[in-house]
Amino acid sequence: VNDRASPGELTIVAVATLVTAGYAFARAAQTGLHAAVVVGLFAVGLFAVGLVWPVLTLRGVGAEVDAPRDAVAGDEIELRVRLTGRARRLALRTLDPPGPWYRARAPGEGRVVHRAQRRGVFRFLRVELRAAGPLGVLSRRRLLVVELPAPVLVGPRPVPARWTAVIAPADERAGGAPVPAGLPDAVRAVRPYAPGDPARLVHWPSTARTGALVVRELEPPSVVGVALLVDLRGDDRAAVEATAARAAGLGRAVLAAGGRLLLGTAERTGPVLREVDATLELSRRLARAVGGPLPAPPPGWPVEVVQAAVPGGLGAPP
Amino acid sequence: VKHPVIVSDRRWLLVAGLAAVTVAAAGLLAARRSGMPEAAGLLGGAVAGALAVLGLPSLPTRLATVLVVGLSGVMVAHHSGLAATDSGLVLVWALAFVVTLVVADHVDHDRLPALDGTASPPARSVLGAARTAVVIAVAVGVAALLLAPIVQEHVRPDVVPGATPTLDGLADAPASLRVNDRLDMSSAPRLSDAVVLRIDADRPDFWRSEVFDVWDGAGWSRSDTRAFRASAGRGGAALEPEPYALPAGGTRWRQTVRVEVEYAEVIVGAPTVVAVDTDRPVVQRPDGTAGVIVPFGKGATYTVTSVRVPATEAALRAADAERAPPDVVTRYAAPPVISPRVAALAEAAAAGARSTYDTVRALEAMLAQRVEYSIEAPISPHGVDVVDHFLFESRLGWCQQVSTSLAVMLRHLGIPARVAVGFVPGEYDPLAHEYVVRERDAHQWVEVYFPGVGWQGFDPTAAVPLAGEPARAPSAAGWLARNATGIVLLALAGAALGLAGVLGRRALLLRRRRRLESPLARRYRRLVSLGRRAHRGPGASETLVEYGAALAAAIGDDRARSVARALDRAQFGAGPPAEADLAALDADLAALDDLARSRRRPGDARVRAGGLVGSRRP
Numbered sequence: 001v002n003d004r005a006s007p008g009e010l011t012i013v014a015v016a017t018l019v020t021a022g023y024a025f026a027r028a029a030q031t032g033l034h035a036a037v038v039v040g041l042f043a044v045g046l047f048a049v050g051l052v053w054p055v056l057t058l059r060g061v062g063a064e065v066d067a068p069r070d071a072v073a074g075d076e077i078e079l080r081v082r083l084t085g086r087a088r089r090l091a092l093r094t095l096d097p098p099g100p101w102y103r104a105r106a107p108g109e110g111r112v113v114h115r116a117q118r119r120g121v122f123r124f125l126r127v128e129l130r131a132a133g134p135l136g137v138l139s140r141r142r143l144l145v146v147e148l149p150a151p152v153l154v155g156p157r158p159v160p161a162r163w164t165a166v167i168a169p170a171d172e173r174a175g176g177a178p179v180p181a182g183l184p185d186a187v188r189a190v191r192p193y194a195p196g197d198p199a200r201l202v203h204w205p206s207t208a209r210t211g212a213l214v215v216r217e218l219e220p221p222s223v224v225g226v227a228l229l230v231d232l233r234g235d236d237r238a239a240v241e242a243t244a245a246r247a248a249g250l251g252r253a254v255l256a257a258g259g260r261l262l263l264g265t266a267e268r269t270g271p272v273l274r275e276v277d278a279t280l281e282l283s284r285r286l287a288r289a290v291g292g293p294l295p296a297p298p299p300g301w302p303v304e305v306v307q308a309a310v311p312g313g314l315g316a317p318p
Numbered sequence: 319v320k321h322p323v324i325v326s327d328r329r330w331l332l333v334a335g336l337a338a339v340t341v342a343a344a345g346l347l348a349a350r351r352s353g354m355p356e357a358a359g360l361l362g363g364a365v366a367g368a369l370a371v372l373g374l375p376s377l378p379t380r381l382a383t384v385l386v387v388g389l390s391g392v393m394v395a396h397h398s399g400l401a402a403t404d405s406g407l408v409l410v411w412a413l414a415f416v417v418t419l420v421v422a423d424h425v426d427h428d429r430l431p432a433l434d435g436t437a438s439p440p441a442r443s444v445l446g447a448a449r450t451a452v453v454i455a456v457a458v459g460v461a462a463l464l465l466a467p468i469v470q471e472h473v474r475p476d477v478v479p480g481a482t483p484t485l486d487g488l489a490d491a492p493a494s495l496r497v498n499d500r501l502d503m504s505s506a507p508r509l510s511d512a513v514v515l516r517i518d519a520d521r522p523d524f525w526r527s528e529v530f531d532v533w534d535g536a537g538w539s540r541s542d543t544r545a546f547r548a549s550a551g552r553g554g555a556a557l558e559p560e561p562y563a564l565p566a567g568g569t570r571w572r573q574t575v576r577v578e579v580e581y582a583e584v585i586v587g588a589p590t591v592v593a594v595d596t597d598r599p600v601v602q603r604p605d606g607t608a609g610v611i612v613p614f615g616k617g618a619t620y621t622v623t624s625v626r627v628p629a630t631e632a633a634l635r636a637a638d639a640e641r642a643p644p645d646v647v648t649r650y651a652a653p654p655v656i657s658p659r660v661a662a663l664a665e666a667a668a669a670g671a672r673s674t675y676d677t678v679r680a681l682e683a684m685l686a687q688r689v690e691y692s693i694e695a696p697i698s699p700h701g702v703d704v705v706d707h708f709l710f711e712s713r714l715g716w717c718q719q720v721s722t723s724l725a726v727m728l729r730h731l732g733i734p735a736r737v738a739v740g741f742v743p744g745e746y747d748p749l750a751h752e753y754v755v756r757e758r759d760a761h762q763w764v765e766v767y768f769p770g771v772g773w774q775g776f777d778p779t780a781a782v783p784l785a786g787e788p789a790r791a792p793s794a795a796g797w798l799a800r801n802a803t804g805i806v807l808l809a810l811a812g813a814a815l816g817l818a819g820v821l822g823r824r825a826l827l828l829r830r831r832r833r834l835e836s837p838l839a840r841r842y843r844r845l846v847s848l849g850r851r852a853h854r855g856p857g858a859s860e861t862l863v864e865y866g867a868a869l870a871a872a873i874g875d876d877r878a879r880s881v882a883r884a885l886d887r888a889q890f891g892a893g894p895p896a897e898a899d900l901a902a903l904d905a906d907l908a909a910l911d912d913l914a915r916s917r918r919r920p921g922d923a924r925v926r927a928g929g930l931v932g933s934r935r936p
Binding site: 011012013015016017019020023024025027028029030031032033034035036037038039040041042043044045046049062081082083084085086089091092100101102103104107108109110111112132133134135136 | 380381384385387388391392394395396398404405408412416419420422423424426427428430431432433434435447450451454457458459461462463465466467469470473474475476478518574576617619747751752850853854855857858
C-alpha cells in the first residue's frame with residue numbers, strides 16, 4: 001500500500017497573497033512605511049497558514065472502501081467509503097478513472113459512484129483526498145491506495161453475439177463431428193399412461209383412437225454446447241479487451257440458448273478449463289483471464305477459439 | 319430573472335458583501351491618501367467589490383472574489399501607513415480580507431456533492447468559517463505586528479528622495495518646516511490635523527527645527543545669520559556642534575523622519591542634531607540647526623543622529639557652580655527689549671530662587687498663575703511690546719507668547735536663554751511604532767543654557783492652564799477617526815470574548831446534558847468515545863449491535879461487541895437491567911478504556927496507524 005501526498009498546487013489565492021506581500025515589501029523598501037511592512041508580513045503569514053493548514057488537515061486521514069464483488073467494465077458501481085482520522089472540509093474522489101469530487105469530513109462515510117474502467121481483478125482502489133481550506137492557498141492532495149476487503153472482479157462488457165447450437169459430446173460420439181442440435185423433443189414412442197406422468201405428455205390423437213390415456217415417450221434431451229477457448233495473448237491492449245468482450249458475448253449467447261459452456265482461459269495460476277453455468281461465473285472467469293497458454297481443447301466438444309488475431313469466426317457479431 | 323450566482327447559493331450574497339467591505343476599506347484608504355472625497359473611495363470600493371463578485375458571469379465567482387480582494391491588498395499595500403487612524407482601517411481591511419477568502423472558499427467547497435448524501439449545508443455553517451477566519455486574522459495580524467519592527471530594520475531605507483517639492487506645497491507648508499529669518503507674532507498659528515511628519519524614534523522628544531536668540535519686542539530673529547555647508551561625514555552630513563553646547567557624556571540616538579507634506583526645507587530632530595543622513599546637501603547655522611538646499615517633497619525620508627545629555631534637577635542646580643562661557647552670555651543673556659513692569663515682574667518672581675534652575679521654575683510657576691492658554695487670544699497691537707501686552711493686558715496667549723515671556727524674563731535676569739521652534743512628540747502609533755506629528759503639534763519652547771550641561775529645554779506652556787472658553791466641540795467623525803485603532807482592538811477583544819462566551823456556554827450545556835443523561839446513555843457515550851479514539855465512530859445507519867461488532871473488529875477486542883450487546887439488551891429488554899449486568903458492563907468498558915489508553919502511548923503502531931486499525935477485518 002503506497003499512500004503518498006503530492007506537494008499540491010498553489011491557487012489564485014496564493015498568487016493574490018504573494019503579489020500583495022511582494023508589492024508591500026517593495027513599497028516598504030522604497031518608502032520605509034511600517035504599515036507596508038505589516039501588510040506584507042500579514043500577507044506572508046496568510047500564505048504560510050494557507051500552506052500549512054491543508055498539509056496538517058490531510059495528515060492522519062485514512063480510508064476504507066467496501067465495493068461490490070462483481071462489475072462489468074464500463075458500468076458505474078457504488079462504493080461505500082469510510083474516512084477515518086479527524087479532518088474537516090475535505091474533498092474525495094476515486095481514481096482509475098478519476099471520478100467526481102465529493103465533499104467529506106473525517107470521520108465520516110458515504111457512497112461514491114465509480115466507473116469500472118476496465119476488465120480485471122482489483123484488490124486495491126486509489127482514492128484521492130484534497131484539502132485547500134480554509135484559505136484556499138494550496139490545494140494539497142493525498143493519494144490513498146486502499147486495500148479492498150475482497151477483490152472486485154470486473155468482467156468484460158459483452159459484445160452481442162449469436163450462437164448456433166451444436167451437439168455437445170456424448171460418449172458415443174466422442175471424436176465425431178459436431179451434430180446440429182434442434183430435436184430435443186422428438187417423440188420416440190407412445191405408451192399407456194402411468195400415474196405421475198405429466199399431462200403435457202398425453203398424446204391426444206392416440207388417446208382418442210384407443211380410448212385410453214396414452215402418453216409420449218421423448219428422446220432424452222440433447223446435450224448442446226461449446227468449448228470456448230479465450231486467447232488473450234497480444235500486445236494490443238484494446239484488441240485483447242475486445243477479444244474478452246467478444247468471448248463474454250459469445251458465452252452469454254451460449255448460456256442464453258441453454259447450451260453448455262466449457263470455458264478455457266489462462267489465469268495467473270495457469271490454464272483453466274472449467275464448465276461455466278451462469279453469466280456471473282462467466283464474467284468472473286473472464287475478469288481473471290490473462291494472456292497465457294490455453295488449456296488443451298477437450299475431446300469431443302465443439303471448440304470455439306476467440307483470440308485477438310482472429311476477429312471473425314463463430315463469435316462474430318451479427 | 320434571478321442572478322445565477324444567487325440562485326446557485328444565496329451565500330454568495332454574503333461573500334459579495336464581504337468583498338464589498340474589503341474593497342471599501344481599501345478604497346477609503348486610497349481616497350485619504352490621494353485627497354479624493356472619502357465617500358467616493360468608500361462607495362466606489364463597495365460597489366466594485368460587490369459587482370466583481372456578482373457581476374462578472376464570465377469568471378468563476380470565487381475567482382472573481384479572490385481577484386478583487388487581492389487587488390484591494392495591493393491598494394492597501396500602496397496606500398497604507400498614513401496615520402494612526404489608518405492603522406484602524408488597515409485592521410478592518412485585514413479582517414474583512416481573511417473572512418472573505420475563508421467564506422468564499424467555504425461556499426465554493428459546498429458546491430460539491432456530499433459524500434454522506436446530505437443536502438447543501440445550512441447558511442449557518444458560514445458562521446463557523448467566519449469564526450475560523452477571525453482566529454486566523456487575529457493570529458496572523460498579531461504575528462505580523464510583532465515581527466514588523468524586526469523586518470522593517472532590514473527593509474526600511476534610511477534615506478528616501480521623496481516627491482519633487484511644489485510651489486503649492488511651499489505656500490501650504492507649515493511655518494515650522496520652512497526656513498524663517500524672523501519669528502513674529504502677528505498671526506495665530508495654523509493648527510490643522512494634517513500629518514506633517516512621521517518620526518521613527520525609540521523615545522519621544524521635542525522635535526526641533528530652528529532657534530532664535532534676538533528679541534525686539536515684537537518678534538524673534540537671529541544674532542548670527544550665517545549658514546554654511548555641513549561637511550560630509552560617515553553616515554551623512556556631520557553638523558558642527560555649537561560651541562559649549564555639547565559637553566562630554568552624551569548619548570547618541572537616531573530618528574528617521576519622513577516628510578508628509580509637499581514642501582519642507584529644515585531638518586527636524588531631537589536636540590542636539592549632530593549628523594544628518596539625506597540625499598541632498600545640508601546647510602547648518604552656527605546655532606546647530608540645519609536645513610537643506612534642495613527642499614524635501616512628500617515622502618522624503620532622512621535620518622538624524624542626535625546627542626542627548628542626561629540632566630537631572632540636581633545636576634541643573636549644581637550647574638551654577640560653573641560660570642557660563644562669556645560667548646554664550648554675550649550672545650544669549652544680553653539685556654532684551656523689556657518693559658519696566660515685565661522686568662519688575664520677573665525680578666519679583668525670581669526673588670527667592672537660589673539657582674538658575676529654580677529661577678526658571680519660579681518664572682514658569684508665575685506664568686502658570688498669571689496667564690491662560692488660548693489659541694483665540696488677541697494679537698498684540700502693532701508697536702506694543704508683545705510680552706508686556708501678554709502679561710499685563712490680555713493674559714491670554716499660546717506657546718509663542720508664553721515661551722517668549724519666559725525667555726525674555728530669563729535674559730533680563732542674566733540667564734542665557736533662547737526660543738526653539740518645532741513640534742511636540744506627536745501621537746504614537748503603536749502599530750507603526752512611529753510618532754505621527756500633525757500640524758497642530760507645532761510648538762515653541764525655551765532653551766536655557768546650563769554650564770557643563772548645555773542647552774536644556776523648558777516648556778512653560780505645559781503648566782499654563784487652558785482658558786475658560788469652551789473647547790472645540792468634538793465631532794463624532796473626528797472622535798471615530800482618532801479612536802479607530804482602539805475601536806477595532808476593542809471590537810476584536812469583544813469578538814474574542816463573545817467567542818469565549820459561546821464556547822463556554824456550549825461547554826456548560828454539554829456538562830448539564832451529561833449530568834442529566836441516563837446511565838445507559840452515559841455508557842453508550844463512553845463506548846462511542848472509545849470507538850472514536852480508535853477512529854471508528856458509529857455509522858449513520860449502523861445499529862448498536864452492528865457497531866459493537868465493527869468496533870470489536872477494529873480494535874481487536876471482542877469486549878466491544880459484548881458491551882454493545884449488553885447495552886442493546888439493557889435498552890430494549892423487557893425489564894430494567896440488573897445491577898450485576900451493569901457492573902459487568904462497566905468493568906468491560908473500563909478494561910477497554912485502559913486498552914485504548916495504553917495504545918495511545920508512543921510507539922504503538924496500531925493507534926498511530928490511525929484509520930488502518932479500523933481497516934483490518936477480523
